[in-house]
Amino acid sequence: MDGAARATRSIPDRVAAFREAYRRERVGPRYSGRAHFAFTSLGGLSVIGLALSRVEPGPAAEWLTLPAVFLLGNIVEFLGHRGPMHHRRRGLGLLFHRHTEQHHRFFTHEALAYESPRDVKMVLFPPVLLLFFLGAIAAPLGALCFALISPNVGWLFVAAAVGYYLTYEWLHFCHHLPPDHPVARLAVMRQLRRHHEAHHDPSKMQRYNFNISFPLTDWLCGTLWRPEAPIEKRRRDTGT
Numbered sequence: 001m002d003g004a005a006r007a008t009r010s011i012p013d014r015v016a017a018f019r020e021a022y023r024r025e026r027v028g029p030r031y032s033g034r035a036h037f038a039f040t041s042l043g044g045l046s047v048i049g050l051a052l053s054r055v056e057p058g059p060a061a062e063w064l065t066l067p068a069v070f071l072l073g074n075i076v077e078f079l080g081h082r083g084p085m086h087h088r089r090r091g092l093g094l095l096f097h098r099h100t101e102q103h104h105r106f107f108t109h110e111a112l113a114y115e116s117p118r119d120v121k122m123v124l125f126p127p128v129l130l131l132f133f134l135g136a137i138a139a140p141l142g143a144l145c146f147a148l149i150s151p152n153v154g155w156l157f158v159a160a161a162v163g164y165y166l167t168y169e170w171l172h173f174c175h176h177l178p179p180d181h182p183v184a185r186l187a188v189m190r191q192l193r194r195h196h197e198a199h200h201d202p203s204k205m206q207r208y209n210f211n212i213s214f215p216l217t218d219w220l221c222g223t224l225w226r227p228e229a230p231i232e233k234r235r236r237d238t239g240t
């Protein structure tokens with residue numbers, strides 16, 4: 001029996017019913033999860049390759065752009081997820097709908113794995129979002145860095161921003177793999193997956209584990225969920 005079949009057996013009825021309806025009503029017959037994954041990956045890698053190919057020899061400090069953008073990306077990921085993805089905000093209702101009302105109902109802590117390549121539609125951002133991210137965020141901010149700091153910093157900004165986007169997409173995809181997939185079984189992936197699994201528990205999703213890639217900002221902001229020690233749980237339950 002493969003992982004998907006094993007996962008199917010333990011899926012709660014309400015999740016199975018939501019998945020059925022979503023697949024029937026929202027996933028068209030021509031949708032391909034593999035094509036979706038390939039578009040996101042190859043599109044992102046092409047932009048990163050193009051941007052890096054334009055970097056010319058210059059001061060070593062310019063390369064600090066990469067870790068700086070990764071830190072910034074981690075904070076934006078946290079704020080975007082804790083904010084509009086989990087709270088309905090004017091003009092950003094689509095984010096709330098797609099994340100809280102769809103992604104979190106399709107995947108819960110009891111049913112974190114996708115069952116077929118067609119379910120990838122509920123894991124990755126829509127392909128058009130990569131184009132939006134490029135055109136509305138990475139390119140204008142990169143151009144600003146290009147003009148105000150240096151051309152190299154501009155290109156490195158674009159490479160790092162798209163790199164972060166891709167890291168987010170790939171890691172989130174790995175969190176929703178069947179648990180016996182070889183990638184999901186890597187020690188580091190098991191650790192990150194547990195972090196995301198706790199977030200998918202409806203009782204925790206509004207309060208804990210908002211980082212989807214690396215839980216750095218969760219750690220800084222005190223929103224990392226940790227299982228209660230048995231003695232603390234007993235004290236809370238008994239009020240002693």
Ligand SMILES: [Zn+2]
Nearest residue numbers: 103107172196
């Ligand atoms: Zn998820």
Ligand SMILES: [Zn+2]
Nearest residue numbers: 081099199205
């Ligand atoms: Zn969430």
